[in-house]
Amino acid sequence: MKITHFNFRGEYRLNHASGNSISYDKGDVVYYENKAYIASKRISGSHPILGENVGWLSLSDRSVLYESETVPFYAKIGDEWFNKSNGILYKRIENNSIQIWVEL
Numbered sequence: 001m002k003i004t005h006f007n008f009r010g011e012y013r014l015n016h017a018s019g020n021s022i023s024y025d026k027g028d029v030v031y032y033e034n035k036a037y038i039a040s041k042r043i044s045g046s047h048p049i050l051g052e053n054v055g056w057l058s059l060s061d062r063s064v065l066y067e068s069e070t071v072p073f074y075a076k077i078g079d080e081w082f083n084k085s086n087g088i089l090y091k092r093i094e095n096n097s098i099q100i101w102v103e104l
Helices: 048-053
Strands: 007-011 028-032 035-039 056-058 065-068 080-083 088-095 098-103
Touching: 028 048, 048 056
Parallel strands: 007 028, 065 080
Antiparallel strands: 028 035, 035 056, 080 088, 088 098
């Protein structure tokens, strides 16, 4: 999966404190039950665990290619990051129990 636009929204919430439902736009990233999900379209009223049928894609279950000028802080082992500011491709690996980005 390639991600070029993402907006970290924090923990998934169904409603605002006022009781109104929260809508998520394409590229919004949320955490739900310790997993990261990204909205593939505008979503309102559907939990991320409902998956691709409602528009949520799990970032925890697949390798992801991020394209951005900043390091994606919710990346996992096996994900790749293309740094748009310097044109370098990196891969997230684990070395001696430490997660690092290595240049490819």
